[in-house]
Amino acid sequence: xxxxxxxxxxxxxxxxxxxxxxxxxxxxxxxxxxxxxxxxxxxxxxxxxxxxxxxxxxxxxxxxxxxxxxxxxxxxxxxxxxxxxxxxxxxxxxxxxxxxxxxxxxxxxxxxxxxxxxxxxxxxxxxxxxxxxxxxxxxxxxxxxxxxxxxxxxxxxxxxxxxxxxxxxxxxxxxxxxxxxxxxxxxxxxxxxxxxxxxxxxxxxxxxxxxxxxxxxxxxxxxxxxxxxxxxxxxxxxxxxxxxxxxxxxxxxxxxxxxxxxxxxxxxxxxxxxxxxxxxxxxxxxxxxxxxxxxxxxxxxxxxxxxxxxxxxxxxxxxxxxxxxxxxxxxxxxxxxxxxxxxxxxxxxxxxxxxxxxxxxxxxxxxxxxxxxxxxxxxxxxxxxxxxxxxxxxxxxxxxxxxxxxxxxxxxxxxxxxxxxxxxxxxxxxxx
Amino acid sequence: xxxxxxxxxxxxxxxxxxxxxxxxxxxxxxxxxxxxxxxxxxxxxxxxxxxxxxxxxxxxxxxxxxxxxxxxxxxxxxxxxxxxxxxxxxxxxxxxxxxxxxxxxxxxxxxxxxxxxxxxxxxxxxxxxxxxxxxxxxxxxxxxxxxxxxxxxxxxxxxxxxxxxxxxxxxxxxxxxxxxxxxxxxxxxxxxxxxxxxxxxxxxxxxxxxxxxxxxxxxxxxxxxxxxxxxxxxxxxxxxxxxxxxxxxxxxxxxxxxxxxxxxxxxxxxxxxxxxxxxxxxxxxxxxxxxxxxxxxxxxxxxxxxxxxxxxxxxxxxxxxxxxxxxxxxxxxxxxxxxxxxxxxxxxxxxxxxxxxxxxxxxxxxxxxxxxxxxx
Numbered sequence: 001x002x003x004x005x006x007x008x009x010x011x012x013x014x015x016x017x018x019x020x021x022x023x024x025x026x027x028x029x030x031x032x033x034x035x036x037x038x039x040x041x042x043x044x045x046x047x048x049x050x051x052x053x054x055x056x057x058x059x060x061x062x063x064x065x066x067x068x069x070x071x072x073x074x075x076x077x078x079x080x081x082x083x084x085x086x087x088x089x090x091x092x093x094x095x096x097x098x099x100x101x102x103x104x105x106x107x108x109x110x111x112x113x114x115x116x117x118x119x120x121x122x123x124x125x126x127x128x129x130x131x132x133x134x135x136x137x138x139x140x141x142x143x144x145x146x147x148x149x150x151x152x153x154x155x156x157x158x159x160x161x162x163x164x165x166x167x168x169x170x171x172x173x174x175x176x177x178x179x180x181x182x183x184x185x186x187x188x189x190x191x192x193x194x195x196x197x198x199x200x201x202x203x204x205x206x207x208x209x210x211x212x213x214x215x216x217x218x219x220x221x222x223x224x225x226x227x228x229x230x231x232x233x234x235x236x237x238x239x240x241x242x243x244x245x246x247x248x249x250x251x252x253x254x255x256x257x258x259x260x261x262x263x264x265x266x267x268x269x270x271x272x273x274x275x276x277x278x279x280x281x282x283x284x285x286x287x288x289x290x291x292x293x294x295x296x297x298x299x300x301x302x303x304x305x306x307x308x309x310x311x312x313x314x315x316x317x318x319x320x321x322x323x324x325x326x327x328x329x330x331x332x333x334x335x336x337x338x339x340x341x342x343x344x345x346x347x348x349x350x351x352x353x354x355x356x357x358x359x360x361x362x363x364x365x366x367x368x369x370x371x372x373x374x375x376x377x378x379x380x381x382x383x384x385x386x387x388x389x390x391x392x393x394x395x396x397x398x399x400x401x402x403x404x405x406x407x408x409x410x411x412x413x414x415x416x417x418x419x420x421x422x423x424x425x426x427x428x429x430x431x432x
Numbered sequence: 433x434x435x436x437x438x439x440x441x442x443x444x445x446x447x448x449x450x451x452x453x454x455x456x457x458x459x460x461x462x463x464x465x466x467x468x469x470x471x472x473x474x475x476x477x478x479x480x481x482x483x484x485x486x487x488x489x490x491x492x493x494x495x496x497x498x499x500x501x502x503x504x505x506x507x508x509x510x511x512x513x514x515x516x517x518x519x520x521x522x523x524x525x526x527x528x529x530x531x532x533x534x535x536x537x538x539x540x541x542x543x544x545x546x547x548x549x550x551x552x553x554x555x556x557x558x559x560x561x562x563x564x565x566x567x568x569x570x571x572x573x574x575x576x577x578x579x580x581x582x583x584x585x586x587x588x589x590x591x592x593x594x595x596x597x598x599x600x601x602x603x604x605x606x607x608x609x610x611x612x613x614x615x616x617x618x619x620x621x622x623x624x625x626x627x628x629x630x631x632x633x634x635x636x637x638x639x640x641x642x643x644x645x646x647x648x649x650x651x652x653x654x655x656x657x658x659x660x661x662x663x664x665x666x667x668x669x670x671x672x673x674x675x676x677x678x679x680x681x682x683x684x685x686x687x688x689x690x691x692x693x694x695x696x697x698x699x700x701x702x703x704x705x706x707x708x709x710x711x712x713x714x715x716x717x718x719x720x721x722x723x724x725x726x727x728x729x730x731x732x733x734x735x736x737x738x739x740x741x742x743x744x745x746x747x748x749x750x751x752x753x754x755x756x757x758x759x760x761x762x763x764x765x766x767x768x769x770x771x772x773x774x775x776x777x778x779x780x781x782x783x784x785x786x787x788x789x790x791x792x793x794x795x796x797x798x799x800x801x802x803x804x805x806x807x808x
Contacts, residue, residue: 006800010792010796013788013789017788021781029719029764032673032764033674036674036758036760039457040457043450043453043454043456043457044454050756051756063445064441064442067444067445068441070444074451074452083772086673116800118796118800122793223678223713224678227713343786358764359767364774364778
C-alpha cells in the first residue's frame with residue numbers, strides 16, 4: 001500500500017507530537033517498574049519475570065527496544081534527568097517506542113481497512129492514544145495493534161487462522177485481546193470448521209500462550225502471574241486494589257465485600273450475542289466481530305475494576321465500526337471522547353504535574369485538579385461519555401455528528417463540576 | 433526488513449545482557465539476601481493490673497465542677513456525668529507504673545468507651561537522667577478515638593510511641609512511669625458516659641528464629657525478615673523504588689495485616705492491607721507512596737527489615753517464596769519539588785497534547801470531506 005502525501009503529513013505530524021512529548025513526560029510509577037526491569041537485565045543480567053508487573057510479552061518487547069539504547073549508552077551517548085522523572089529522557093523515549101510504533105501500525109491498518117484518511121487521522125491524532133503511548137508510557141496500543149490487524153485480516157481473508165494468531169498475540173499483550181480470540185473460536189464453531197480451522201486455532205493459540213509463559217514458569221513466577229494478573233483480571237481475586245464495579249461502582253458507590261467475576265460473565269454474554277447474530281447472518285461476520293469486540297470494550301470499562309487507559313480501546317474500535325456502518329457521528333464522537341478522557345485523566349486522576357515533572361505533590365491547575373470529589377466527578381463524566389458513545393454506536397438517530405455536541409459535553413462537565421465539586425452533592429448522597 | 437530488524441535487536445539483547453555498569457539500579461533479592469527470619473509472640477507477661485482495686489488509680493478533671501465515679505471488679509469503670517458547656521471537657525483516669533524501656537514493654541489493653549464520647553491513651557516516662565518525656569502526640573492513632581460501645585483490643589509498644597515522638601534515643605535507664613486514659617466531650621455535649629478498662633497487662637515480646645523457606649506453624653504476632661543488605665553502591669532510603677515479597681500464609685479468622693520495609697527505625701515502604709483466613713499464596717508489593725502507618729512492634733534496629741504486621745488477629749502459618757527490594761537512581765518522588773514556573777511547561781504540554789492534534793484534525797476533516805483513500 002502506498003501512503004499518499006496527506007497521509008504522510010498526518011503520520012509525520014503525529015510522530016512529531018509523540019517524539020516531542022515522550023522524553024519530557026512519563027508516569028513515574030509505571031515507568032519506574034519498567035525501567036527497573038530493563039536496567040536489571042542490562043546492568044546485572046537479571047531476568048525479571050517473576051515480579052514483572054504485567055504480561056511477559058511486554059517485557060520481551062521492551063527488551064528488544066531497550067537494547068539499542070543500551071548500545072548507544074555503551075558507545076558513550078549521554079542522557080539527562082528531567083525534574084523528578086524516574087527514567088532519563090532518551091531512556092524514556094526508548095521505553096515508549098514500542099507503543100508509539102504500534103500507534104503508527106494502527107494508523108496504517110485503519111487506513112488500509114477503511115480506505116479513508118479521516119478515520120485513521122481521528123485515531124492517530126487523538127489526544128488519548130497520544131497521552132497513553134507518549135506521555136504515560138503504558139502499552140494499550142501494543143495490544144490494540146495486533147487486535148485491529150487481526151480484525152483486518154479476518155475481514156480481508158474471510159476469517160482464518162492468521163487473524164486468530166493476531167488475537168492471541170493481542171491477548172498476550174493485554175488480556176482483552178483474548179475476547180476477539182474467543183469470538184473467532186465461536187465463529188469457527190458456528191461455521192462448523194471442526195476439522196481444519198478450529199483445532200488449529202485452539203491448539204495453536206494454546207501453544208503460543210505456553211511458549212510465551214514458559215520462561216515465567218521456569219523462573220518461579222507462575223503463581224504470582226496467576227494471582228496478580230489472571231485471577232484479578234477475571235475477577236476471581238481482589239488482587240491488591242480491592243474488588244469494585246469500576247465506573248458504575250464509583251458512581252453508585254457499590255463496594256461489595258466478596259469477589260465479583262463480572263468479566264467472565266461479560267465475555268460469555270459477548271460470545272452468546274456474537275454467535276446469535278452471526279448465525280442469523282444479517283450482517284457480515286467481520287462487521288459483527290468489530291461490533292461485539294466494541295461491546296466487550298464497553299462492558300469491560302463499565303462493569304469491572306477498569307483502569308482509565310482501558311477507555312482507549314473504544315476509540316479505534318468505535319472509529320472502525322463507525323466507518324463500516326457509515327456512522328460519521330460515531331467516528332467524530334470517538335475523537336471527542338478521547339479529548340475529554342485525556343482532560344479528565346490528567347486533571348482528576350493523575351494530576352498534570354505528575355506526568356509533566358514526575359511529582360504528584362505540586363498541582364499546577366489548582367481549580368480543576370486538587371478538588372474534592374475528583375474521582376466521583378471523573379466516574380460520572382466518563383460513564384456519561386461511554387453511554388453517549390454507546391448511543392452513537394447503536395442508535396439509529398445518532399448517525400451524524402452535530403458540532404453542538406461539543407458545547408453540550410463542555411456544559412455537562414461544568415454542570416457536573418458545579419454539583420459535585422462546589423455544591424458537594426456526592427457528600428449529601430453518601431457517594432463521595 | 434521487519435524480520436531483519438527483530439533479529440538484530442534480539443541479538444543485541446543477548447550480547448548486551450549484563451554488560452552495562454551497574455550504577456542506576458539495585459536489586460536485593462532471593463533467599464540468600466535473607467540474614468534471618470523471626471516471628472514474635474506476645475506471650476511473656478511481665479506486669480498485670482488485676483483491676484480489682486481503685487487505690488492505684490486517680491481521676492483528674494479539666495474543669496473543677498465535673499464529677500466522676502471509679503469502681504473496680506476485675507475491670508475499672510469510669511462513670512462520668514458531663515454537663516453541657518460551650519468548651520471541650522475532659523476527665524482523666526491515670527496510674528503510675530514502672531516499666532523499663534529496655535524490656536521493650538508492650539501494653540495489651542482491652543477497653544470499652546460509650547458511643548458518642550471520644551477517648552485516648554497517653555503514656556509518659558523519664559529518661560536515665562530523670563528528665564520527663566512524653567510517648568504520645570496529638571496525631572497518634574491512640575488519641576481522640578471515637579467510642580464504639582464495645583470492647584476494643586489495643587496493642588501499644590511504649591518504645592515505638594516514644595520513638596515516634598522523641599526520635600531515636602537511648603532506652604537504657606529510661607522507663608515508663610505514667611499511664612493515662614481520658615474521655616473528652618465536645619462543646620455542648622452533655623450526658624453520662626462510661627469508660628471501662630477491661631484488661632491491662634504488659635508483655636515483653638519473645639522472638640523466635642525460623643527457617644523462612646520451610647513452613648512454620650505457630651501463633652505469630654509479627655513476622656520479621658532481616659536482610660543482609662548493607663547499603664552497597666551507595667543507594668539511599670529515598671531511592672527505594674519498589675519491593676515485592678511472595679509467600680504462603682494463613683491466619684486467624686480476623687487476621688488483617690500489612691507489610692513494612694524498614695531501615696532501622698524508619699519506614700521506607702509499606703504495602704496494602706491483606707487478609708488470610710485460609711492458606712493463601714500472596715504477592716505483596718510495598719513502596720514509599722503507600723506509607724500510612726508505623727509497625728506497632730519493634731524488635732530490631734539498624735538493619736533492613738521486611739515486617740509482616742497484623743492490624744488484627746495473628747498469623748498461624750507462613751512460608752516465604754521470595755523477595756525483591758529495588759532501588760533506582762531516581763525513585764518516584766514523594767516530596768515537594770523545588771520551585772518551578774509552571775506556565776512554560778504547561779503551555780508546551782497543552783500545545784503538544786491538545787492544540788496541535790485538534791488543529792490538524794480539523795484541517796484534515798475540512799480538506800478531505802467526502803474523501804476516499806485509494807490504496808495502490
